[in-house]
Amino acid sequence: MKLWSQFFIPTLKESPADADITSHKLLVRAGLVRKLAGGLYTYLPLGLRVMRKITQICREEIERGGGIELEMPHLHPVENWQHGPRWPAAREIMFRADSAGDGKRPSREPEFVLGPTHEEVITPLVKAEITSYRDLPKNFYQIATKFRNEIRPRYGLMRAREFVMMDAYSFDVDDPHAIVSYQRMKAAYEAFFRRIGAHAIAVEADTGVMGGSFSHEFMVPAEVGDDDVIYCEASGYAANREKATSALVPKDLADAAPVGATELFPTPGIVTIAALEAAPYSVPADQQFKTLVFMGDGKPFVVILRGGDELEEAKLGSLGFTLFRPATPEEIEPVMGARPGSLGAVRGTIKNAGALAGVFADYAIRLIGNGVTGANQDGHHLRNVNVARDLAVTKFGDFRRVRPGEPCPLSGQPLQVRRGIEVGHIFKLGTKYSEKYGAAYTDDQKQSHPMVMGCYGIGIGRTMQAVIEQSHDADGIVWPWAIAPYQVLVCVLDPQLPEAMELATRLAAAAEAAGADVLVDDRAERPGVKFKDADLIGIPLRVTIGGKGLKEGIIELKARTSKDVRKVPLAEAETQLAAAVHSCRGVA
RNA sequence: CGGGGCGUAGCUUAGCCUGGUAGAGCGCCUGGUUUGGGACCAGGAGGUCGCGAGUUCGAAUCUCGCCGCCCCGACCA
Numbered sequence: 001m002k003l004w005s006q007f008f009i010p011t012l013k014e015s016p017a018d019a020d021i022t023s024h025k026l027l028v029r030a031g032l033v034r035k036l037a038g039g040l041y042t043y044l045p046l047g048l049r050v051m052r053k054i055t056q057i058c059r060e061e062i063e064r065g066g067g068i069e070l071e072m073p074h075l076h077p078v079e080n081w082q083h084g085p086r087w088p089a090a091r092e093i094m095f096r097a098d099s100a101g102d103g104k105r106p107s108r109e110p111e112f113v114l115g116p117t118h119e120e121v122i123t124p125l126v127k128a129e130i131t132s133y134r135d136l137p138k139n140f141y142q143i144a145t146k147f148r149n150e151i152r153p154r155y156g157l158m159r160a161r162e163f164v165m166m167d168a169y170s171f172d173v174d175d176p177h178a179i180v181s182y183q184r185m186k187a188a189y190e191a192f193f194r195r196i197g198a199h200a201i202a203v204e205a206d207t208g209v210m211g212g213s214f215s216h217e218f219m220v221p222a223e224v225g226d227d228d229v230i231y232c233e234a235s236g237y238a239a240n241r242e243k244a245t246s247a248l249v250p251k252d253l254a255d256a257a258p259v260g261a262t263e264l265f266p267t268p269g270i271v272t273i274a275a276l277e278a279a280p281y282s283v284p285a286d287q288q289f290k291t292l293v294f295m296g297d298g299k300p301f302v303v304i305l306r307g308g309d310e311l312e313e314a315k316l317g318s319l320g321f322t323l324f325r326p327a328t329p330e331e332i333e334p335v336m337g338a339r340p341g342s343l344g345a346v347r348g349t350i351k352n353a354g355a356l357a358g359v360f361a362d363y364a365i366r367l368i369g370n371g372v373t374g375a376n377q378d379g380h381h382l383r384n385v386n387v388a389r390d391l392a393v394t395k396f397g398d399f400r401r402v403r404p405g406e407p408c409p410l411s412g413q414p415l416q417v418r419r420g421i422e423v424g425h426i427f428k429l430g431t432k433y434s435e436k437y438g439a440a441y442t443d444d445q446k447q448s449h450p451m452v453m454g455c456y457g458i459g460i461g462r463t464m465q466a467v468i469e470q471s472h473d474a475d476g477i478v479w480p481w482a483i484a485p486y487q488v489l490v491c492v493l494d495p496q497l498p499e500a501m502e503l504a505t506r507l508a509a510a511a512e513a514a515g516a517d518v519l520v521d522d523r524a525e526r527p528g529v530k531f532k533d534a535d536l537i538g539i540p541l542r543v544t545i546g547g548k549g550l551k552e553g554i555i556e557l558k559a560r561t562s563k564d565v566r567k568v569p570l571a572e573a574e575t576q577l578a579a580a581v582h583s584c585r586g587v588a
Numbered sequence: 589c590g591g592g593g594c595g596u597a598g599c600u601u602a603g604c605c606u607g608g609u610a611g612a613g614c615g616c617c618u619g620g621u622u623u624g625g626g627a628c629c630a631g632g633a634g635g636u637c638g639c640g641a642g643u644u645c646g647a648a649u650c651u652c653g654c655c656g657c658c659c660c661g662a663c664c665a
Contacts, residue, residue: 013614013626014600018658038657090665117665151589151663159664226664425665457665493624528625546624
């Protein structure tokens with residue numbers, strides 16, 4: 001039992017000026033966190049208790065899923081990263097931690113970096129320690145602070161620069177076994193989110209810079225989320241916008257026949273899809289080819305989409321470039337022969353086709369059949385361009401962004417979209433890291449193979465905030481039992497009465513014996529203040545002891561989720577409180 | 589990194605346009621009255637007006653630079 005007067009819960013009546021989403025305001029108002037600087041937060045005692053409860057449940061479920069806990073350094077020698085597969089992309093978001101000005105190194109590269117995640121540490125460890133198939137599978141995890149120099153920290157703990165994350169790494173002998181490890185972790189995640197009272201759904205996700213073959217994100221649906229989830233209720237299909245596909249292009253679609261020879265026509269000053277849609281040209285957007293040029297690891301490449309479609313840049317990750325970005329007009333002109341607005345990929349019109357790393361076409365352009373595209377001469381376009389006959393396509397792929405309403409790839413029903421907060425992510429990594437670091441094992445035929453890896457993350461602080469986002473009311477937080485900082489609040493309205501405090505102590509003991517953490521509000525505050533604070537900090541079960549009630553011989557029980565107050569005779573107070581605690585624990 | 593906004597007491601903020609005394613509410617301290625949903629009265633403490641230059645007799649207020657914070661976009665392991 002903890003006495004409020006001897007604890008530290010700095011609640012606020014007013015919302016801080018720099019918070020604008022509910023969960024962020026409540027984190028601060030309920031005295032859970034305080035900001036040090038952008039994206040950097042102190043966990044106050046109450047917030048720390050919630051974090052601890054979440055990490056403990058996480059630990060239990062990951063262990064159940066086969067995880068073995070260890071703890072790796074936060075400070076990494078930069079060499080570990082330089083030798084890894086994603087140094088160019090990762091260095092941008094890493095904080096550097098130079099040893100204090102010893103002048104021994106050029107200042108361009110740090111000696112150490114603060115770890116944003118730990119593939120670069122765990123893989124060399126496993127390479128050194130595990131060499132036999134007999135020692136596999138293994139799944140190592142830790143719950144530790146991570147550092148990422150987010151371009152834009154925001155929404156409190158939602159996107160912080162320093163944050164607590166559970167990260168796990170599985171090592172298996174082959175793909176089928178790796179999939180088993182992956183499925184076990186997926187089940188562990190589902191159990192974890194269920195136990196803490198968060199409604200999280202698994203959605204197919206893009207693998208991004210991580211690489212790897214497939215992955216799921218765990219999303220808590222919320223309007224303030226950073227990500228769009230595309231889903232179909234009929235089939236259960238759910239995917240991150242970056243990954244989502246639709247059945248827009250029929251699988252059995254035949255190539256359209258040419259309608260005539262390609263024909264050059266002047267389009268002075270026309271550099272947008274919309275302008276070509278207007279009179280006098282009147283070419284519908286989806287009869288135009290949109291031609292984009294990117295730089296991938298220093299070489300230009302071309303992406304072709306339908307005029308009305310948008311590129312989903314994340315999908316370009318499947319092309320295998322380590323780093324890519326849109327090309328500048330200055331980079332485009334020498335290769336294509338024209339500036340953006342007049343670009344196309346018709347064979348023979350590209351000025352220096354040899355310089356290209358490839359021409360990648362979205363499947364949906366096959367729906368165009370014959371259309372209009374830039375001629376690679378400023379102010380000119382080509383019509384009667386036939387997809388199969390005329391375009392210099394290296395490879396078709398899915399590069400477009402799906403729109404709500406398009407047919408679900410599984411059921412054909414219209415897809416829907418909603419916002420969500422990403423609280424966890426699981427990847428089947430494959431051998432990208434094990435090959436790079438030489439993490440291999442010897443099988444029973446004395447053959448060496450790279451280990452097949454998976455990696456898994458859960459944002460602990462973000463999960464805490466996501467729970468607040470989906471579990472609050474006008475008065476404050478409504479904590480699920482399992483992660484409430486305290487589960488029972490004994491509200492002593494007249495703490496100066498010795499019999500009131502004596503009763504509070506007895507009831508607290510009874511609740512603790514029943515398995516609850518108990519906070520006793522013994523402050524010399526008016527009742528209104530205590531009730532408002534109680535609602536704000538969201539303790540699931542409230543026991544009220546007042547001078548009036550004592551005279552009547554009753555105490556009161558109230559659930560945070562309900563308006564109903566139950567009056568309980570003093571003689572039954574301990575047993576009824578214990579029964580209420582048991583019933584809450586059962587539900588949770 | 590681009591666009592926009594904001595920095596005044598622990599918190600929320602007024603004042604700035606039109607230069608001249610820095611104000612309120614909450615919180616805090618003292619005393620009193622209260623005491624079941626953020627009480628009331630009286631008194632009090634608390635401010636380099638983000639930092640630095642400049643203009644001016646005089647700058648919270650006008651100008652420039654810097655820093656910090658928030659929002660939108662881009663980005664996001």
